[in-house]
Amino acid sequence: MSSYLKETPTRDGFFGDYGGAQLPPVLEPHFKAIAEAYDKISKSADYIRDLRYIRKHFQGRPTPVSHLKNLSEICGGAQIYAKREDLNHTGAHKLNHCMAEGLLAKHMGKTKLMAETGAGQHGVALATAAAYFGLECEIHMGEIDIAKEAPNVTRMKLLGAEVVPVGFGGRSLKEAVDSAFESYVPQADTALFAIGSVVGPHPFPKMVRDFQHIVGIEAREQFLEMTGDLPDMVAACVGGGSNAMGMFAGFIDDADVALYGVEPMGTSSKLGEHAATITFGEDGDIHGFRTMLLKDEAGEPAPVHTVASGLDYPGVGPEHAHLYRTGRANYTAANDKEALDAFYKLSRHEGIIPALESAHAVAFAMREAASNPGKSILINLSGRGDKDIDYVTETYGFSVDS
Numbered sequence: 001m002s003s004y005l006k007e008t009p010t011r012d013g014f015f016g017d018y019g020g021a022q023l024p025p026v027l028e029p030h031f032k033a034i035a036e037a038y039d040k041i042s043k044s045a046d047y048i049r050d051l052r053y054i055r056k057h058f059q060g061r062p063t064p065v066s067h068l069k070n071l072s073e074i075c076g077g078a079q080i081y082a083k084r085e086d087l088n089h090t091g092a093h094k095l096n097h098c099m100a101e102g103l104l105a106k107h108m109g110k111t112k113l114m115a116e117t118g119a120g121q122h123g124v125a126l127a128t129a130a131a132y133f134g135l136e137c138e139i140h141m142g143e144i145d146i147a148k149e150a151p152n153v154t155r156m157k158l159l160g161a162e163v164v165p166v167g168f169g170g171r172s173l174k175e176a177v178d179s180a181f182e183s184y185v186p187q188a189d190t191a192l193f194a195i196g197s198v199v200g201p202h203p204f205p206k207m208v209r210d211f212q213h214i215v216g217i218e219a220r221e222q223f224l225e226m227t228g229d230l231p232d233m234v235a236a237c238v239g240g241g242s243n244a245m246g247m248f249a250g251f252i253d254d255a256d257v258a259l260y261g262v263e264p265m266g267t268s269s270k271l272g273e274h275a276a277t278i279t280f281g282e283d284g285d286i287h288g289f290r291t292m293l294l295k296d297e298a299g300e301p302a303p304v305h306t307v308a309s310g311l312d313y314p315g316v317g318p319e320h321a322h323l324y325r326t327g328r329a330n331y332t333a334a335n336d337k338e339a340l341d342a343f344y345k346l347s348r349h350e351g352i353i354p355a356l357e358s359a360h361a362v363a364f365a366m367r368e369a370a371s372n373p374g375k376s377i378l379i380n381l382s383g384r385g386d387k388d389i390d391y392v393t394e395t396y397g398f399s400v401d402s
């Protein structure tokens, strides 16, 4: 492993000033046990062999890197390439860490996987892992999201998960996290809480990064083989930041490769109308760790908006806050309109319908291509857009200009 990844985070889970674990005393021993089990298991030949087998024979890895020739030609300037996580089983990168967390649960002798979910993407990926490993699965989801994301609720139930509706407060992601943690406390001996991104208390930001690292490892090797060189720029959308961290980890020691996280600018730069945490946020604490945050006037996590519900989080993974402060990665934003334009163009010109989340990375590449002639841009296409086609076409029709 590279030197940066070996040294970061510290043993207690700090990426510079960010990360750590602020937990209620009842949960402290359980997170400690998870950290110790992960430490041990990640060096075990059995665990590594099992994970390799699953990635190849169940998930369909490696996913390819595609040269987006038509899009590059239209944008003019740089050549654009995409790592195709849309072709990973279940249609997004999330299964990479959910399968590894399921395997960890199995090795720890747990009988259940638990989590919160917002739009349902993490819930579906975790329910898939639970079905594969023969584990129970309990997913907490706000009532508003349950009504909005019916197909994902159906999927989770088909996969055998229990979906617990959350009916208090805003009845959305934040309340789902609170509800899931409350339910986890009395079950912590037999269940593993599987967080959906590189967020939450230590060891999750490190563990989920390590599980997503496969994306960057494959992409680096594939890009080198295709072009004989490394990409000049690597970009990914950032919600919690797991697909971006997986990709960045593969290139973090290549000082000449510029890294870009693309945040959702929503409908405007006004607080409440975007979810661009690093672009506009400040230091703070959320859900048991220190990071950068969008805060309201009272200092509480602010409401956020983006057309891509998977990017809808007022915090961000602590490692991104760290990479921003050290300057190793750059953070920028794309708004709803740019993401929709990218959604249509990638569909029409490349035959790939992207998730609206991933469309933010495509929008970045399209914007940068013109001003970077002769350069190469590799994006992480974190997921496919099947889940978004009804919403997009009912709201905007079949072209962003119509």
Ligand SMILES: *Cc1c(COP(=O)(O)O)cnc(C)c1O
Residues within 6 Å of the ligand: 092, 093, 094, 121, 122, 196, 197, 198, 237, 238, 239, 240, 241, 242, 243, 244, 310, 311, 355, 357, 358, 382, 383, 384
């Ligand atoms: C959930 C999701 C994201 C956002 O999560 P990160 O942890 O920021 O990667 C991005 N793309 C897709 C397709 C998703 O499902």
